[in-house]
Amino acid sequence: TEWTTPLRYKPYHQWSKSYQDMLAAELEQSGWKLAFHIQPKTGLLNDPNGFSFYNEKWHLFYQAYPFGPVHGVKSWYHMVSDNLVDWEQHDYVLLPDSPYDSHGVYSGSAMTVEDKLFLMYTGNVRNEEWERHSYQLGAWMNTEMEVEKITEPLIDSPPAGYTHEFRDPQVFRYQNHYLMMIGAQTKNEKGAVLAYQSSNLTDWELLGELDYTTEEMGFMVECPNFVLVDGQPVLLFCPQGLDKDISSYQNIYPNMYVIGSSFNKETVSIENTSDLINLDEGFDIYATQAFQAPDGRVLSVGWIGLPEIDYPTFEEGWAHCLSIVKELSIKENHLYQKPVAEMQELRQNHQELQGSAQASNTLLSSPDSNVYELKLELNAGTSGSLYLFADKQNKEGLKISFDAKHDTISMDRSKAGIPFGESYGSTRTAALKRQDKLTLHIFADRSVCEVFVNDGYRVITSRVFVKDPQQTHIFLQGFEGDYTGDFWTLREMN
Template sequence: MTQIVWNQQTRYRPYIQWSSNYLRTIQQKVEQSIWRTNTHIQPVTGLLNDPCAFNFFNGQWHLFYQSFPFGPVHGLKSWYHLVSTDLLHWQPSEQQLLPDGPFDHQGVYTGSGYVADNHLQLLYTGNVRDSDWNRHSYQMHAQMDRNGVITKSSQPIIATPPSGYTAEFRDPFAFSNNNERYCLIGGQTTTGHGAILLYHQEPNKEWKFLGPLAIPTTMTGYMVECPNIDWVDNHVVLTFCPQGLDHKTLSYTNRYPNVAMIADDFDPSTRQFSGEMHLQLVDYGCDFYASRTTVAPDGRHLLIGWMGMPESEYPSDRDQWANCLSYPRELHVKNGKLQLAPLSELEQLREDEIVPDATTFNFSATAEFEFNTTSQTEFSVYAKGLESLKLSVTGQKLSIISAHATRHVQLPNNTNHIVRLFIDGSAYECYVDDGEVCLTGRFFPQSAPDSAIIKENGTDTSCHGWRLERSNH
């Protein structure tokens, strides 16, 4: 395969100029990768990043994510479309959003969906670059009917940022409040501060700018991406990605944080939040960003995230693919803090319980483990005898260590903690105390993980383990 030089010309080459033979060649490369997952959403080829529209419509789940299928780099983005009946097993759809219009021909960027008028309505940011490569951002609309046919609107629904804001103006998120339709858009002021802009859909379907949300600029960094808002357990939950957030405001380790702000309520008419505004990280792992929320038909509030990070490279890039999506999580607010519990449907992935061989749990690439921790616990994952991931708890400090990255987090002041750890090829998800703390990330062993050992205070201890389904694709 000819090595592609990823420059501006190749990254933004129109899709029709890529040959089917090239795609087949890189797909063969991808299929040989030792780091493919079995139970996480991952790209067929190339790059996966932000989850976009995540909605239940016409009897099934729909999930779109940003995609560049021609290489493991950020290039000319489209929306890839998956469908599911159970949030576990996802199938590709032929219908996608492609960068083929005058207002999105440098990329179909992140957005969201909502159900109205018997259609799945899709909002997204169209990216356009002029001859000097200056960005122009347009908020666009498309809709999908019950036959799965997607039709794009010919004109922007919001053509320009409001006065006082830059072209860093993207990621529309639609929501309803008191039977009124609103939209949040991530933005940046001309003075270099992040902002979340609120729009209201008028009776004539036009979108009117109401102003920025009334949150302190100390919470918004120099630019905001991927805002979401939801009402969970009698609280309002605002999730967003404030690039450049001051570490004095919130301590974080990743290049950019994905945060949640919890308050008592929110009034769109005044753009004001009531009660104390509590800011926290959504996830403490090394690979989690651009989360998207939705509400299930049974009333559960769900969140899914990109298991990746902007401006980062990963070992799987050499195999012509990059990144995956997290499992959906169930949102709750307890004592003023957001909890992200494991999706209850995940138990359906269990095939059989792992009976340990002495102190060793043997599996093949994909497994779930659940154990209690006390003052000192170590859980190590191996691949052909080489330790590739270690989780350790010492007192109230939990650490996850791999050659890719290390993360530490302070646990709640309990004497005992319940840990659920999912291992899936090159992905891990760790939930402590039903989601009071979550850590999500990637690790890249030299072969597929195949065993695990747990020790407490230097002696062997017991835990439950299950082999999981080998593939959901």
């Protein structure tokens, strides 16, 4: 298929059931289908939306285009969970069926308000000249999980001085008001985050541009997400077109964050902010959402995928997945991301790892499939590499190298199956803080690898598309010393 604009915006009801069944069957047969990551039912998934806890369940929505691996006209797909690990597919709940969202129900957030879940999102509309108009819209979901749109926009235009690149509202309670952060672009095409306030969720007053950096934030900020972590304000955001001299990154668009000491609503500023930091040191994380759960934890989930990059699954008619859920915390002004504790519910067979590695290849495990959790503890004073998704001879594989002299860790996916996104490089390197032990906590899921380094000090996420399902070997190479660890096969999500 050639995905022309008219085709991408073809109304949902004009696609046949048999075509959708064919897409579902193709995904079902894919060797890259994920076991425990949220993936699209058919077609394409992008940003996580509306991550929340409501009526005793976890709710998570995502941006969906059901009819192919392209960014066509979007809607929200709804997932429900009791444990953050097993996700029930509910339904498409916000469809592009109103004059205010005819060209896409774009990203947004959710918040429990009394006995309902309030959803806030962007309606994308194009006119005859294909000019964009962005509306900020609302909807209510009840305990039956029925979603009803609020008919009139909550905010019908960007404020003076800003363009219609104006989207991704994040709503949350702050003191005795509701606040909303939204991605924006100034008339001279600079990225910005705007803050609004409301007391009734209907009338929204502009507080102003959020002050969180003195630098220019590229041409557009997508998916801003403000959250208090251990009392400190953290802003997660995606500054498109950010100058690499301001903060270095390699992905087409970065997902970054800043930490501040406090939030001042009067001046709309996050005070004493850190430099910009890459949220993930790998290849594929974008549009991360985090929220403060009622149990006190701050939980996050990201999109594993990037705009404008071709992924090998496109040939199979589907695209992308979400990350596992992570718990955020702050230590010494640094954001830590850990796999949420509930991930343990997926564990099946356990294998204890212990031994002494020689400089040559040491085989740690060769599981039946790349669906596992691996925890490894190594002496940080030694350099070496860990190979995942490797073949028997360790010629092909995903290489994770640790350099004791420079205190860095890198991931090299140039020999890990089908190459893609290569113009943005095949290696990523992150700095570590010097410590005695290096700990790697890894979740592999057929075509995804998420690596949590030193208790979540760094996270490195990558898609991996090996062609041979036998490529499951795990080797240590070049590392001389003792290692200990645990290996579990993981079950599929229910």
